Amino acid sequence: MKTMQAVCCALLICAYAHSQTTPNSMGTHATSEAKTIVIRAGSLIDGVSAQPKSNQEIVIRGNRIVSVGNTSSGRAPADAQVIDLGSATVLPGLIDTHTHIFLQGEDPALGGYDIQLLKFPASYRAARATVSARRALEQGFTTLRDLETEGAGYGDIGIKRAIQDGYIPGPRMFVVTRAISTTGGYPLEGYAPEVTVPKGAQLIDGPVEARKAAREQLDNGADWLKVYMTHRSWVDDQGNLVSQPTLTVEELKAVVDEAHGWRRKVACHAYNGIGLQRALDGGCDSIEHGLEITDAQISQMLKQGTWYVPTLAVYYYDWAPENTDDGRRDRKRAAVHGTSFNKALKAGVKIAFGTDMGGIPWTDPIAEEFGREVEFGMTPMQAIQTATGRAAELLSMDGKIGLIAPGAFADVIAVSSDPLRDVSALKNVTFVMKDGEVFKSASPVR
Numbered sequence: 001m002k003t004m005q006a007v008c009c010a011l012l013i014c015a016y017a018h019s020q021t022t023p024n025s026m027g028t029h030a031t032s033e034a035k036t037i038v039i040r041a042g043s044l045i046d047g048v049s050a051q052p053k054s055n056q057e058i059v060i061r062g063n064r065i066v067s068v069g070n071t072s073s074g075r076a077p078a079d080a081q082v083i084d085l086g087s088a089t090v091l092p093g094l095i096d097t098h099t100h101i102f103l104q105g106e107d108p109a110l111g112g113y114d115i116q117l118l119k120f121p122a123s124y125r126a127a128r129a130t131v132s133a134r135r136a137l138e139q140g141f142t143t144l145r146d147l148e149t150e151g152a153g154y155g156d157i158g159i160k161r162a163i164q165d166g167y168i169p170g171p172r173m174f175v176v177t178r179a180i181s182t183t184g185g186y187p188l189e190g191y192a193p194e195v196t197v198p199k200g201a202q203l204i205d206g207p208v209e210a211r212k213a214a215r216e217q218l219d220n221g222a223d224w225l226k227v228y229m230t231h232r233s234w235v236d237d238q239g240n241l242v243s244q245p246t247l248t249v250e251e252l253k254a255v256v257d258e259a260h261g262w263r264r265k266v267a268c269h270a271y272n273g274i275g276l277q278r279a280l281d282g283g284c285d286s287i288e289h290g291l292e293i294t295d296a297q298i299s300q301m302l303k304q305g306t307w308y309v310p311t312l313a314v315y316y317y318d319w320a321p322e323n324t325d326d327g328r329r330d331r332k333r334a335a336v337h338g339t340s341f342n343k344a345l346k347a348g349v350k351i352a353f354g355t356d357m358g359g360i361p362w363t364d365p366i367a368e369e370f371g372r373e374v375e376f377g378m379t380p381m382q383a384i385q386t387a388t389g390r391a392a393e394l395l396s397m398d399g400k401i402g403l404i405a406p407g408a409f410a411d412v413i414a415v416s417s418d419p420l421r422d423v424s425a426l427k428n429v430t431f432v433m434k435d436g437e438v439f440k441s442a443s444p445v446r
Contacts, residue, residue, distance in 0.1 A: 034062030041090035047388030047403035063436035093142025093411030095391035098354025105361030133170030140413035140429035148179035181228035185246035230275035245275035252282030309354035312372035353387035410436040
């Protein structure tokens with residue numbers, strides 16, 4: 001209870017600071033009078049079509065798109081506010097389906113993962129998470145699925161609500177709260193057995209505890225549940241990547257059954273091997289990371305409709321020295337990951353964009369992931385769609401986000417150069433609108 005009170009205090013402080021400049025401007029429940037805005041786009045990638053469209057006009061009323069058509073169609077109301085983005089490429093607001101706003105790419109020299117649970121007040125962590133949410137929106141990501149708070153309890157519920165109510169700027173949030181693993185399956189680790197230390201996830205043992213944890217998290221507001229099906233990994237004497245399995249199939253089935261009964265879904269962190277197979281056999285809705293997936297597992301994913309959120313770029317950060325156990329593990333992870341991604345892509349597995357931001361510092365470009373997707377076989381348009389229409393489908397929000405079409409929420413971004421020629425253009429977003437409100441603009445509004 002004390003922890004949650006501290007988180008709430010931090011959110012109130014951040015809320016007060018933001019409310020002095022733009023009260024209620026970012027919330028999906030804003031009550032201001034609906035206005036009409038027209039966005040003119042030299043090139044439009046709508047999030048679902050195979051080809052871009054030229055010289056388009058997007059008519060927005062309130063927080064919804066009313067119409068999309070050629071600029072010569074005469075659809076724009078005479079009294080509309082016009083945003084002419086010239087030759088820029090306009091896209092739907094981007095979606096990152098695997099983030100951690102309560103992590104900051106923790107620097108080992110400053111204490112690494114452990115220090116945030118042992119020494120950082122909950123209020124400090126909530127303040128950092130508030131900054132992370134803003135940085136995501138600045139980069140054109142108008143929706144996040146945030147996959148656990150790493151020991152910050154239900155703090156993501158507070159951040160989500162503060163954004164919805166307009167107190168702080170940030171993306172639309174889908175949150176999983178605490179996540180679930182088993183005894184021996186999550187940090188903090190390595191302390192004396194007689195010392196009780198906090199854990200980054202909620203630990204369970206047995207199907208009864210698994211179901212109870214699922215119920216607790218859903219009752220406290222989780223939009224998704226996240227389960228760790230593998231923990232640490234290493235390279236064995238034969239040069240194979242091995243990952244420690246965590247939950248049993250029976251434990252996972254209890255979580256999945258409970259979540260599906262609430263009309264919620266389950267994301268499963270799974271690197272490879274036994275744990276990944278248990279994730280599929282237990283009925284998870286998405287495989288997170290999936291460093292090494294066999295042909296048989298790909299076939300099972302296709303049969304079951306399982307999503308794949310690969311998070312490629314994060315596995316190219318901070319490799320340990322090559323002649324160490326950790327260094328061999330780091331290089332093996334990257335080597336098998338690209339191969340698995342390419343096989344899944346060619347087979348037609350459903351792939352959604354995710355980065356593991358927080359494992360990567362939030363100061364780095366989220367869009368780095370697009371380049372890795374293209375490197376391992378996607379076209380730039382396919383990569384963009386993983387973060388627009390496809391990601392929306394994963395979130396059961398297709399038709400509402402991740403596309404520019406009548407009836408969708410008015411989440412619109414722009415980049416100055418063509419991302420179909422060079423997908424790295426998405427690292428430099430010049431215009432951001434979320435829910436019909438302009439958050440960032442380098443272009444005149446009249």
